Amino acid sequence: MKQGLSLRVSQHLALTPQLQQSIRLLQLSTLELGQEIQQMLDDNPFLEVNIEEGPEEFGVAQADTRPAADEHESDPVAQAANGHDSSSSASDSSASSASDSDGDASDGDSSEPNWDGDGSTETVPDDGEWGGEAPARKSQGDDDDVDATELARGNESxxxxxxxxxxxxxxxxxxxxxxxxxxxxxxxxxxxxxxxxxxxxxxxxxxxxxxxxxxxxxxxxxxxxQSLDPPGVGARNLAECLMLQLRSLQQDAPDDEVYPVAIRVCSQPIDLLARRDVKRLAQLTGETEPRVKGAIALITRLEPKPGRRFVDVERNIIVPDVLVTKAGRSSRASFRVQLNPDVVPRLRVHDVYAGALKAHRGEGHQALQQRLQEARWFIKNIQQRFDTILRVSSAIVERQHNFFVHGELAMRPLVLREIADELGLHESTISRVTTAKYMSTPFGTFELKYFFGSALGTETGGNASSTAVRALIKQFVAAENAKKPLSDSQISEMLKEQGIECARRTVAKYREALRIAPANLRKEL
Incomplete structure (x- = not known):
């Protein structure tokens, strides 16, 4: 084989550490972001929490006037996918570090981008700050009178x-x-x-x-x-749990005949009780059907999970990232979209340390300069994360305006691609932004992904959102006759009367997603 030299041109995708950090921060939830910030505060001495008061209108936008930030700068995925000269960014970062070592860029007065209320970027003489500190949690145990339920809601397991x-x-x-x-x-x-x-x-x-x-x-x-509180604790199965609770209640009313009947009902196969097969249970227990119906009514009021109230409910508390409030009373009123100040951290570069690094250049200066640059990049990536969340939230509010006025029945079909094309972002960026991020609305708190739904055809040739269809199914079930509950086929026919083409299997899928029991289990005696 003859050796020789050849010149070949090729392209490859390179992600700088700053871009990788930006993508990772974008997909973190609020809790995970707090842990990441705390870890960075512990590791990087140039990063500190700014306790000073910030601007009042920080992180606020109107739904019809979204922040006009640079598309490529706010979308790390688009930077990589569009060949955003990542290698040159890395070299620029290295050059910036080198110039800071030689000149004035390493002091605490270097310009950092800061984001104002309308989403534009401006240059300020400070190293930058971001957001506000979350208020300290109230300490528990302030009240003297605490019952078992309050203890269960607190820290006691x-x-x-x-x-x-x-x-x-x-x-x-x-x-x-x-x-x-x-x-x-x-x-x-x-x-x-x-x-x-x-x-x-x-x-x-x-x-x-x-x-x-x-x-x-x-x-x-x-x-x-099994004799301890709460009744039913220590049971090996559901039937034993129900019988333990019935025996506990029977001690307070020993002459009530419904308790022995209910205990005998629970001793039968539990699937008969789940189906409410009154005739079969009456035959097995030797009781009349009215007495069995009374026993079933009593059993349905029992607690199938005795330890439920002691489960730590704080882990299920959702803190919204975005707050949406109505700015007018008319049907076309605008909505105010702003970041939740309780979840937006307030960070800045430590001025004293940055100034000391500039004044004294000795051993380890280059390593410290790198940590200073990391702190600045971290603050910038945090700003970019919340900027992107606000832009996406504002676009969602504008697209789903009818939802914020009339509720989930007015939800329109929406996919990630629509928001991505409107904002000039990558579709995967929208997916990261809408995962584990929550929005507080006049109708409750929802994950951003909740506002995206597939389309179902209508008789008029238009589309109906799957979210609106689920809400309509929930409405039908809530208004049904409890003694004659609606079957999936009947709900499908009712949707067709509304002009929505929805098959029975689709109705069953939506009903199960809403955690609504089948018609035979919803039937009341």
Missing amino acids: LQSWLHRQALALRLGEEDRAALRYLVESLNDDGYLEEPLEALAASLAPQDLEQQEELVHRFTVALRLL
């Missing part, structure tokens, strides 16, 4: 609540240990999923005699556990 009750029981050391082991084996719903034999085998895998003794102690401890 189901296990802790049961351990406190067990302290009042006079038990030996081994029985107390067995009860504690069972309490710690409960799931979040308050059920004991593992059989007693399996629990005993896990403690004494080789000794069969010790396993038998442990099963005996666990059996005694289980009866004690």
Whole structure:
């Protein structure tokens, strides 16, 4: 083989570290972003939280006047996809760092882009600040009178609540240990999923005699556990949970005949109770159908998950990223779209450290200069993230104007491509922005993805949003006769009367997505 030199031209996609960070920050949720910022504050000494008061109209836009930011600058994906000279950006960054080492660019007075209320960028003499600090959470335990429900809503778990009750029981050391082991084996719903034999085998895998003794102690401890509050805790299945609650209620009304009937109903196959098969249950229990109906009515008022109220509900709290408020009263009123100041961090470069870096150049100067540049890029990427969120939210509000006036029945079909083409962003950027980001509206708080839905054909040749169709199905079910609930076929025919072509299978899919039970389970006795 003969060796030689050749010249070849090729293109390749290169993502700078700054661009990679911008894409990663864009897809983070509010909670994840807070963790990322805290990690950066711990690692980078040039980054600090600005506690000074910021401009009042910061991060505000009208739905019909969206921020006119540079399309390529606010879309990191478009930068890479359109060949945004990433290599030159990296070289420019390196050149900027080198020039900062030689000249004036490393001091705290270097110009940084700052974003005002209408989305335009301006140059300010400060290193920049962004957003506002979230207010400190109120401490718990301020109220003196706290019942079990309040404790469940606070920090106390189901296990802790049961351990406190067990302290009042006079038990030996081994029985107390067995009860504690069972309490710690409960799931979040308050059920004991593992059989007693399996629990005993896990403690004494080789000794069969010790396993038998442990099963005996666990059996005694289980009866004690099931006598604690809340009623139904420690059950192995739903039927046992319901019977434990019925026996607890029967102690307050021993003469009421409905409780024995309800207990016998729960002892039958649970699928009969789920189907509300009154005739079959009456035959199995030997009771009359009216008494069985009364027992079923009582059972439906019980709690199938005793530990539900002790589940930490704070992890399900949603803090909206965008706030939408109505600016007028007419049907064509504009809406005010602004970022939630509680989720927008306020960051800036530490002026003292930046000034000290400029004045003293010694060993490690280049490494510190790189950390200073990282802090500036991080602030800029945070600004770009919230700028993109506001632009996308404003476009959504404009497209879904009827929703913000009339509700979800007025939702129109919308796909990511429409918003991407309107804003000049990449479709994947819109997907990242609308994931795990929430908007507070006059009708509640919704994820940004909620405003996107597929289209269903209508008799007039137009399109109806799948979100509006689901809302219409929910409305039909809410207004139905409880004794004669609507089937999926009937709902499909009602939608056709409204001019919406929706097959029965599609109705069933939407009904299941709305967590609406089938017609036979919605039927009341």
